[in-house]
Amino acid sequence: MNTAIMVVVVMTTIGLIFGLVLAFANRAFSIEVNPLIHIVEDILPKGQCGACGYAGCMAYAEAVVTDPNVAPNLCIPGKKPIADLVADLTGKKAADIEPRVAQIKCNNGISEAIKKYTYVGVEDCIAASMVQGGPKGCQYGCVGFGTCAKICPFDALSMGADGLPIVDEAKCTGCGKCSLICPKHVIGMVPIGSHVAVLCNSKDKGAKAKKVCAVACTGCGLCAKNCPYDAIKIENNLAWVDSNICLEKCSDPVCLAKCPTGAINPLTVEAKKTAIIQKEAAAKAKKEKLAQKEKTEQK
């Protein structure tokens, strides 16, 4: 009986002492946290993608609330609604946020690719590209093991049948995580709704690029010469499309038909249709020309 009372007394005292110490410490060591940080963190998408340049949504919320120099529109997955909300909460001015999606700048699928060797190691692009730059003949193209699809926090990338990642534009928030992890830097971020894209990343000179890939951009410059709006430039043997000019001015992309290798590809459905028509027309014209040539030669 005595022991039981002792237990109760001692345990209560110990508990009480610890409780009091903790309560006192809570007071003495309290840190004031701005409640706004939690509100801002609450409205962020919580993909923890790091597209804003901070370690995660919480870190960005803290920075945007406490640092007046941090812009409210850094959350790319959140797009404009979130940027406006954050700007409202922090009393900053909302700048425009450019909605963007991932784009795979390679069209060199497994079926077409020329192989240097058969890779049997870990199914990971980074590991595969460590071995002589990957199994594909092209040094710059997609390695095709889907490291980007594995890292995507929004489940927007999937591996297609031909070993190239397919972007689900509805799901892609434009965070750019895939673009960062890709060892070949083959994924670019482009504005939503671009008409055309150069689906090639090869910086090799024309002949060399063509040797390892049938659909490579050879840097011939035909597209740049024919673009009426000067939206295409050739840099490092690679055509580069300024999507903004394209989006604003062009409704009938002539560059698609001009490309001899088909490296420039249409992106929207309508553009794809017109491209097919144009390509067929071009092929027909070519045939006719050849036929005429033969005729004149025969004569």
Added chain:
Amino acid sequence: MEYLTLFMGAVVVNNFVLTKFLGLCIFFGVSKNLSASAGMGMAVTAVMTLSSMLAWLVYSFVLVPFGLEFMKTAVFVLLIASFVQLLEMIIKKQAPALYNMWGIYLLLIATNCIVLAVPLEMAEGGLSFLMTVVYAVGSGLGFGLAIILMASCREKLRLADVPKHLEGLGIAFIIAGMLALAFLGFSGMI
């Protein structure tokens, strides 16, 4: 010599993780990369040492005089949980840099069996204050050693061709078993 035996015994021979299988939750949870596991090892060592010092004081000046040794488990659990809370508050206020490094681990340790094990063994073995400190530091370092070994194995595993059904925790347990087998070789040294 006695202290050295106790220390080495705690680090390798009676390694808490690999021979007594305590603290497995954090051992598997935090051993995915080397820097995190080193941080965890340090945090465990610090908490273990401080809390077992406290536990020794409470045990020998409160529990033994009142004849309440049988209540030691409950008292130690209470003591460690509140001590870790207190430590977290102090670090958060006084050393934010350290808090950023340790903060998340501290709460994981709060209710972990490995921290509780040292005071309990201390009570059972009737160790002196200094011996308790040596034992606690040794046990903490032993845990750190085990988790760093594990993390370096698991970092290499990331690029290894592991059979699909063993990926992740499966292969981690197998490796932990192999490490434990290796540590078995130390038994009988003391």
